[in-house]
Amino acid sequence: MKSLILLLLLFISAPFVQAQQYKSDWESIDSRPIPQWFEDAKFGIFIHWGLYSVPAWAPADADIGIYAKYAEWYWWRINEESKAGRLFRDYHDKMYGADFKYQDFAPMFKAQHWDPAQWASIFKDAGAKYVVLTSKHHEGFTLWPSEQSWNWNSVDIGPHRDLCGDLSTAVKDAGLHMGFYYSLYEWYNPLYKNNLEKYVDDHMIPQMKDLVTRYEPDILWTDGEWDHPSEKWKSTEFLAWLYNESPVKERVCVNDRWGSKTRGKHGGFFTTEYDLVHDGAGGEMEKAWEECRGIGTSFGYNQIEDLDNYQSSDALIDMLIEKVAGGGNLLLDVGPTSDGRIPVIQQQRLADIGSWLAVNGEAIYETRKWDGAKNNQTENIFFTRNDDYLYVHCTKFPTEPINLKGVKATAVSMLGYSGKISFKTSGNSTKIVVPQISPADNPGEFAWVFKVKL
Known part of the structure; x- marks a missing residue:
């Protein structure tokens, strides 16, 4: 009986103990x-x-x-x-x-x-x-x-x-x-x-x-x-x-x-x-x-x-x-x-x-900073990532292929674009071929994002 009472007291007091974990320093x-x-x-x-x-x-x-x-x-x-x-x-x-x-x-x-x-x-x-x-x-x-x-x-x-x-x-x-x-x-x-x-x-x-x-x-x-x-x-x-x-x-x-x-x-x-x-x-x-x-x-x-x-x-x-x-x-x-x-x-x-x-x-949402960004610094290109994907943000539409060091891609797409994105993986790097986009299939006018499956 005493053991049961003790367990009940511990159960009741647990939230209180947890609530007092931060001191005023x-x-x-x-x-x-x-x-x-x-x-x-x-x-x-x-x-x-x-x-x-x-x-x-x-x-x-x-x-x-x-x-x-x-x-x-x-x-x-x-x-x-x-x-x-x-x-x-x-x-x-x-x-x-x-x-x-x-x-x-x-x-x-x-x-x-x-x-x-x-x-x-x-x-x-x-x-x-x-x-x-x-x-x-x-x-x-x-x-x-x-x-x-x-x-x-x-x-x-x-x-x-x-x-x-x-x-x-x-x-x-x-x-x-x-x-x-x-x-x-x-x-x-x-x-x-x-x-x-x-x-x-x-x-x-x-x-x-x-x-x-x-x-x-x-x-x-x-x-x-x-x-x-x-x-x-x-x-x-x-x-x-x-x-x-x-x-x-x-x-x-x-x-x-x-x-x-x-x-x-x-x-x-x-x-x-x-x-x-x-x-x-x-x-x-x-x-x-x-x-x-x-x-x-x-x-x-x-x-x-x-x-x-x-x-x-x-x-x-x-x-x-x-x-x-x-x-x-x-x-x-x-x-x-x-x-x-x-x-x-x-x-x-x-x-x-x-x-x-x-x-x-x-x-953007639920992403984090990519540690590999330092080795891939390029003007007008930024990176975010989650557990499965790397996102390559182009604030100006790129006119040359995008070379990613330290990235071995298994698939590449462009958000909002239904066309196929060509890419080539060699060793531990990936080259993304920028597609020819017309006004009819352009997914936006401000920035373009490649989604790279890792």
């Missing part, structure tokens, strides 16, 4: 494997939407550096003494008057044309597998009814709607993973300025826990960490709760923005932004990683961006291929208007990506 937190779904997904949509979507302005063509062209930094820039700050302030005074405060934009953020199901459909048709919404940017305005942001959230003022909740429901209903961006710091919050510890304990951590328990996201994407080390933000304490006790402890993914020296060093997946790790060089990383950037020069909607400021569909598809071939994901940003519309040019770019992925998605 980086060695323990970093030991948690990234959930496989994230590395399989490859392509996600970032959404920057907030009060900054009302003025929706930044000097897109000015020589002021990458970060100063972000429209979502509008409030900070109009108060900044710099070249960029003067441009923002001059525009603000001219358009709204010197006495117009940033807070006055809140009732103008109405989202009256917003349809979350339409957004989710656009993202799904684009081939995205996950979505990350700015639940709160550095302005501190939350897109959900946060108790810590009374009268400074989308339910109390402006749209009078739980934007996080409504989009989360629509995205999950579409079969996609839902995540939230969250800024650790707030530019002008008096509590943050005057009592950091109280801000962290009574404002920041309660907000993050509320987001997690209320909406159960698959990603928590933090930012605004650079003012203080992770110890001041109590990041490892929060992450221990997230990994041990939260309702999403098994599947949630986090990034690396948890303190002034954590990018590319600590956290879940590592991040680059417009190919930079903060102000350092970016590029491929050994750990799971993700490049984030806008379709244009800004994350938030910038109404003065024109065609020259936007990446072409061809360039965006090439970027997706390059990042995935390097072992990473691409988190591509859209900046909606304040009334809730995704600009048509952004929709068009997403539609083109989706059309390409409909044909070539198997060469």
